[in-house]
Amino acid sequence: MGRVRAMARPRSTAADSAILDATRATLVELGWPKLTMGHVAARAGVAKTTLYRRWPSKSALVVDAVAILFDELELPDRGSLRGDIEGVVGSFATLLERPETKTSLMAVVAESTRDPALRVHIREAIVQRQKHLVQEGRDRAQRRGELTSAPHPGTAARQVDLIFDVIAGAVVHRALVSAEPVDGAWTTMFTELLLGGLSSLDEASDSASAY
Amino acid sequence: MGRVRAMARPRSTAADSAILDATRATLVELGWPKLTMGHVAARAGVAKTTLYRRWPSKSALVVDAVAILFDELELPDRGSLRGDIEGVVGSFATLLERPETKTSLMAVVAESTRDPALRVHIREAIVQRQKHLVQEGRDRAQRRGELTSAPHPGTAARQVDLIFDVIAGAVVHRALVSAEPVDGAWTTMFTELLLGGLSSLDEASDSASAY
Amino acid sequence: MGRVRAMARPRSTAADSAILDATRATLVELGWPKLTMGHVAARAGVAKTTLYRRWPSKSALVVDAVAILFDELELPDRGSLRGDIEGVVGSFATLLERPETKTSLMAVVAESTRDPALRVHIREAIVQRQKHLVQEGRDRAQRRGELTSAPHPGTAARQVDLIFDVIAGAVVHRALVSAEPVDGAWTTMFTELLLGGLSSLDEASDSASAY
Amino acid sequence: MGRVRAMARPRSTAADSAILDATRATLVELGWPKLTMGHVAARAGVAKTTLYRRWPSKSALVVDAVAILFDELELPDRGSLRGDIEGVVGSFATLLERPETKTSLMAVVAESTRDPALRVHIREAIVQRQKHLVQEGRDRAQRRGELTSAPHPGTAARQVDLIFDVIAGAVVHRALVSAEPVDGAWTTMFTELLLGGLSSLDEASDSASAY
DNA sequence: CCATAATCGAGACGGTACGTCCAGTCTTCTG
DNA sequence: CAGAAGACTGGACGTACCGTCTCGATTATGG
Structure with missing residues (x-):
């Protein structure tokens, strides 16, 4: 169909669940107000960029995690x-x-x-x-x-x-x-x-x- | 008998209502997430210090205002x-x-x-x-x-x-x-x-x- | 000459030396940058007002103390x-x-x-x-x-x-x-x-x- | 051999000189006591964070500027x-x-x-x-x-x-x-x-x- | 022996800057 | 291109002092 090129590096699917796990773990430890994107990223072994490429905001990420x-x-x-x-x-x-x-x-x-x-x-x-x-x-x-x-x-x-x-x-x-x-x-x-x-x-x- | 301390300058009662009014007005205009202590203080014609002397946090202030x-x-x-x-x-x-x-x-x-x-x-x-x-x-x-x-x-x-x-x-x-x-x-x-x-x-x- | 009346309460002379002592003691303990007027006043058992009635600024006070x-x-x-x-x-x-x-x-x-x-x-x-x-x-x-x-x-x-x-x-x-x-x-x-x-x-x- | 880490965004060298210029200009206009980190940052078109990332204090910044x-x-x-x-x-x-x-x-x-x-x-x-x-x-x-x-x-x-x-x-x-x-x-x-x-x-x- | 008036301790006040923190974006190099 | 790293702007945070002010209470003296 419209598929012209598909040679780019695909998004890591493992990252998704690592991020959501890290989000939940951080929620347990620190709670919502102290949960920061930087913290989640570090814990998931992922760059902040990756988070924002997949969720528009901290809230949206937490909704999915919860x-x-x-x-x-x-x-x-x-x-x-x-x-x-x-x-x-x-x-x-x-x-x-x-x-x-x-x-x-x-x-x-x-x-x-x-x-x-x-x-x-x-x-x-x-x-x-x-x-x-x-x-x-x-x-x-x-x-x-x-x-x-x-x-x-x-x-x-x-x-x-x-x-x-x-x-x-x-x-x-x-x-x-x-x-x-x-x-x-x-x-x-x-x-x-x-x-x-x-x-x-x-x-x-x-x-x-x-x- | 009951008199323990009454020598210092008393807290301005006018400030209290000015602050609460300013809080409500700011909530209407900007909503909770954009309401800042600095904003409320400025609007009430009051120093930020005065807010913190009376309410421990933005949340406590808003509870009283609401x-x-x-x-x-x-x-x-x-x-x-x-x-x-x-x-x-x-x-x-x-x-x-x-x-x-x-x-x-x-x-x-x-x-x-x-x-x-x-x-x-x-x-x-x-x-x-x-x-x-x-x-x-x-x-x-x-x-x-x-x-x-x-x-x-x-x-x-x-x-x-x-x-x-x-x-x-x-x-x-x-x-x-x-x-x-x-x-x-x-x-x-x-x-x-x-x-x-x-x-x-x-x-x-x-x-x-x-x- | 211009002297009309002189019946007011005189300044406490004891306070002067208490203040200068407190100033020196605080300089020893905390050093100039952490020395505050409030601190000196509290240490001298004196109100901040009293300090400002006698010295125009922290610097002037310290000059006299030193x-x-x-x-x-x-x-x-x-x-x-x-x-x-x-x-x-x-x-x-x-x-x-x-x-x-x-x-x-x-x-x-x-x-x-x-x-x-x-x-x-x-x-x-x-x-x-x-x-x-x-x-x-x-x-x-x-x-x-x-x-x-x-x-x-x-x-x-x-x-x-x-x-x-x-x-x-x-x-x-x-x-x-x-x-x-x-x-x-x-x-x-x-x-x-x-x-x-x-x-x-x-x-x-x-x-x-x-x- | 000597390469240890070189993957992140490097510090802007333009910022350094902009900050030092702004510091000197502010010293001329306002003098040391009225020079604030916020002022310098604004004048250099830079966030306060950037200043603190490079100099530990106002004094250290001024030493370099002077x-x-x-x-x-x-x-x-x-x-x-x-x-x-x-x-x-x-x-x-x-x-x-x-x-x-x-x-x-x-x-x-x-x-x-x-x-x-x-x-x-x-x-x-x-x-x-x-x-x-x-x-x-x-x-x-x-x-x-x-x-x-x-x-x-x-x-x-x-x-x-x-x-x-x-x-x-x-x-x-x-x-x-x-x-x-x-x-x-x-x-x-x-x-x-x-x-x-x-x-x-x-x-x-x-x-x-x-x- | 009271009235006057400046002083006192206490601490609230408007301001200003602090140094920190985080959001969300951007820029670099690596895989 | 995706991704890790982390520098970037921007803005609010809560704290700390400043120097001023407003209290009620405390001395002195002059009348």
Whole structure:
């Protein structure tokens, strides 16, 4: 096709993972505010130039380095919607306690309020990427008969978005803003609240076509 | 008796408000990342030294400057718990859209993950200070007969904390992380979910003494 | 005359010497560059205001604090002009080795190149105040017959000035600029040179009226 | 063989001279006390970082900037030792009247009393570098038969050091400490004294092996 | 024996420069 | 060309002093 010349030195693929590893290691040791591009480069055995050739900024680099940590979140079948919710809340809380995520998640979000490209990057690499968890939980609950499916596909998608914001938002707020532990008692109470809310949504979307 | 030391020149109270005003104005114009201590000092007609004599860091200063904006949140009686919730969600969303808060709230929270003193500062100046809104909403709903009071005072306090984290967390996550609008449709759906959750909590705390 | 009223609180005389002592002590410990007005004030148990009420600047204060150290210079009669010169050179060198003088003499001179008032202050408090040493040495040598008196008083005064500049200048330059020790060998050689110069001046001013 | 590292971007040589030029220009305009690193950097069109990468302090920078001015000192052959001395004293006095040198020479010397590295720097860049003037004058006088050569090389070197300290010290002391003009009358009298001293040294080193 | 007035310790104030640090870019040479 | 090395501009950082100021408290003397 358009391929004219291809004789240049290709980018080292090994470097990519070395850089992301170094980024995470530095986040653990020094935290976001003390993480510098120079530090990461030195630790990865790479020149700063190489970093900037692949990521536009420190924030974008950290988003990629942290994003894959969120892939650890799973939704093992605990037999009931209540169990599934409690499980995912617990594993999310555990994730937020790790130094890599704790010090950098809010930082990149803060940065993103001024940088649209970064905002998109976060949404794609973290938010949208994890929404399947909510969808899976819903599907499983429907199969168990705990919930009914929404009458309209659009409504279902909006509900997934909402539930994701409620779970993620509440846990993050509890852990990082209120700065109180996301322990068993809190998780139980939160799950109770969420279950009641879900069945309420279920009935409402059943009867009315408002959503 | 209580007099220990009162001989030196007292701190100018006028400077305090000038600094906070300048901080807010600079946040509006330049946003958090471009706000510098030097800039604020110059704008307030004050020396940088004076800033550092009163606030230990840029973050602490911004917390104080922004905290009073949260006092604008009110809970006008709309006649029903549903209306009250929709009202407070709307006004919180509006607050989060203001440039002063949007660019700085997440930034100071991010900073606080590494600075315990700042974490306490945020909790006292913003979080605890606004929890009365949830309490008021609950009391009003109880008076209306929409909710019953919790059997134990400790349970009630924990419920207030939870509800605050759910509301604030969900709205903040929707607005700043998912970066989608907190519009009427979302608010209605969220309120539906929350109302269902509240009545569920109500019944649970009624029957069981688990909480 | 103009005296109308004199009922105010007088300045504490004790403070003066406490301040000068503190200044010297701080010079010994920290040296000129790290000596600050605040430090001296604190050490003297005095407010900064009090310092500035009495001395216009750090330099002026140090000049006064150091000036009296130069009063230690003496000219004990060693029986010959050669001995007298070697003696005064040695004691001057010893004085310049003390940390109070070493670190501050050049500093105040440097400052004085930009501050005429300070220049006058140094000249009066240090330079002119020690010229009597040269005069005494000359007088003594004349009484011994080692030198003859200058034919004109003005010539004598100019010679005293010159000799003072030569001795003080050479020793200071050796000690502080060349930064080599003013030891016995150097002193002997310098004294030989100066003696030869003095007799040369003596003959010249005898025969010619040029000076 | 000698190649150890030569892969990085080399330091700009243009920057060096731009910085030194800016330093001298600033010394002329503002004098030593008002010269700041920031000012010099801005004037040289260079970042402050670049200054600190090359010179450890303001003093070290000024030493280099001023040192080459001393290279202007020359010793034109005026036909006699007397003439040569009067000539070099005059040109040294002229040099000390320039604002660059007047305000900064004593300042760096003062600083050097606390900073051994700076002391060495001054000795090498200014003192040792100009001693050839004394050596030249001596050599020339010997060729003319005005002086004889010292019997031992070590003695000759010590005499050169001494003469340098006497000339430089006396002129500097007259000009900057006593703060009186180094005019023709003073120069004539000083030269008379020095000539007498030199012949005295000459005879002494001839007869005795003390030196 | 009180009123007056300058002094005192304390420390906040506006300024200015410091020397450090990092972001992001540029320039060199090597593979 | 990609990459390592590291110099470069630019700008904010937080600190340290300067010399001035504003306090309330402390002495002296003159009336």
